[in-house]
Amino acid sequence: MTPSPHHRLGDLQLRILQVLWDRGEASVADVYAVIKPERDLAYTTVATMLRKMEARELVEHREEGRAFLYRAKVAAEDVNRSVGSHLVERLFEGSLADAVSHLLTSREVSRAELDQLEKLIKDAKRRAK
Amino acid sequence: MTPSPHHRLGDLQLRILQVLWDRGEASVADVYAVIKPERDLAYTTVATMLRKMEARELVEHREEGRAFLYRAKVAAEDVNRSVGSHLVERLFEGSLADAVSHLLTSREVSRAELDQLEKLIKDAKRRAK
DNA sequence: TGATTAAAACTACCTTGGTAATACTACCCG
DNA sequence: CGGGTAGTATTACCAAGGTAGTTTTAATCA
Numbered sequence: 001m002t003p004s005p006h007h008r009l010g011d012l013q014l015r016i017l018q019v020l021w022d023r024g025e026a027s028v029a030d031v032y033a034v035i036k037p038e039r040d041l042a043y044t045t046v047a048t049m050l051r052k053m054e055a056r057e058l059v060e061h062r063e064e065g066r067a068f069l070y071r072a073k074v075a076a077e078d079v080n081r082s083v084g085s086h087l088v089e090r091l092f093e094g095s096l097a098d099a100v101s102h103l104l105t106s107r108e109v110s111r112a113e114l115d116q117l118e119k120l121i122k123d124a125k126r127r128a129k
Numbered sequence: 130m131t132p133s134p135h136h137r138l139g140d141l142q143l144r145i146l147q148v149l150w151d152r153g154e155a156s157v158a159d160v161y162a163v164i165k166p167e168r169d170l171a172y173t174t175v176a177t178m179l180r181k182m183e184a185r186e187l188v189e190h191r192e193e194g195r196a197f198l199y200r201a202k203v204a205a206e207d208v209n210r211s212v213g214s215h216l217v218e219r220l221f222e223g224s225l226a227d228a229v230s231h232l233l234t235s236r237e238v239s240r241a242e243l244d245q246l247e248k249l250i251k252d253a254k255r256r257a258k
Numbered sequence: 259t260g261a262t263t264a265a266a267a268c269t270a271c272c273t274t275g276g277t278a279a280t281a282c283t284a285c286c287c288g
Numbered sequence: 289c290g291g292g293t294a295g296t297a298t299t300a301c302c303a304a305g306g307t308a309g310t311t312t313t314a315a316t317c318a
Contacts, residue, residue: 010305014219028265045307047266052305066265066314080220081235087216088232090143091209096232097245103217103225104253106210111257116226118250124233125243139275157295174277176296181275195284195295 006079007086012041012049013058017079020059020072027067135208136215141170141178142187146208149188149201156196 009017015038019031032046050070053059061068092098138146141164148163149155161175179199182188190197221227 008304011219012306041306042308044266044309048308049306051267056304068266077231080231083216083220084228084232085235087212088236090140091212094236095242096229096236096238097242097249099213099232100225100229100246101249102206102209103213103228104249106214107217107223107225109225109253109257111254113224113226114250114254114257117229118247118254120226120230120233121243121247121250124238125240125247128238128240128243137274141276170276171278173279173296177278178276180297185274197296 005086006074006082009058009079009083012039012045013053014079016046016049016053017058017072017074017076020070021076025069025071027064027069029067031070134215135203135211138187138208138212141168142182143208145175145178145182146187146201146203146205149199150205154198154200156193156198158196160199 012035015035016031019034020026023030028043028047028050031050032041032043035041035046050059050061050068054061054070058072058074059070060073061070063069088094088096088099092102144164144167145160148160152159157172157176157179160179161170161172164170164175179188179190179197183190183199187201187203188199189202190199192198217223217225217228221231
């Protein structure tokens with residue numbers, strides 16, 4: 001079975017993973033409670049998705065009484081990196097600078113964020129030295 | 130009809146758009162010639178995809194003799210921005226800095242690229258001032 | 259004990275990207 | 289004229305994300 005490349009996770013799957021990363025462990029009801037206000041889904045939708053994700057090895061569960069407690073089986077770091085990397089690759093032919101450049105013109109970026117970015121670059125440079 | 134959010138473009142669709150952006154106009158054969166060496170597809174696959182993309186208003190075509198000449202109907206800028214933005218949003222809750230930070234740790238970034246990035250930030254700051 | 263309820267299991271459906279074989283069509287060349 | 293050839297058109301599949309109704313099961317409470 002293919003380890004299924006992380007970069008093609010759908011929005012709902014990603015959102016569910018985020019909840020799990022946040023909580024460590026969560027029941028369907030927990031996940032549902034978090035997601036429901038954001039997007040109006042049925043409880044069973046979340047449950048089904050979780051089951052599908054388990055089949056794909058993205059999450060796993062254990063039983064606690066009659067309920068299932070799910071945990072993410074993939075690391076946030078890995079997924080974020082994988083998704084981000086894939087995007088830069090497919091959209092900007094690998095040029096991080098191009099990617100950031102587009103991002104900078106596409107959104108309001110606060111002064112604080114710019115400062116933060118600057119520091120990031122400086123750190124990276126230092127490490128590269 | 131929904132203007133179909135650009136951020137859900139698949140890899141093949143994106144690649145095809147890139148060819149069209151590059152050429153301005155291209156026949157199926159043209160697109161095929163470019164893509165074939167990268168991924169081993171059938172000619173009809175490309176043709177079908179183009180037709181599907183036309184239905185989705187991503188491209189349009191005119192007839193030149195017996196062949197179709199396709200043109201992108203969406204701007205590269207728009208798509209890149211949209212895809213990039215969506216990613217930052219869904220993965221990093223809108224924090225560009227977080228996004229870049231992950232990208233920096235996920236790939237080899239050349240000194241030149243770092244310099245380029247630094248300049249980008251400085252420019253953005255100047256503009257924001 | 260019997261009814262309510264909460265949970266999971268099962269089933270089903272739609273959309274879209276991706277992939278391609280096959281069928282049709284018109285044109286050009288010998 | 290007749291057949292190759294270069295195109296498009298048609299049709300079909302599969303996988304995966306997303307969505308959710310319906311059914312079963314088990315526990316809890318009155």
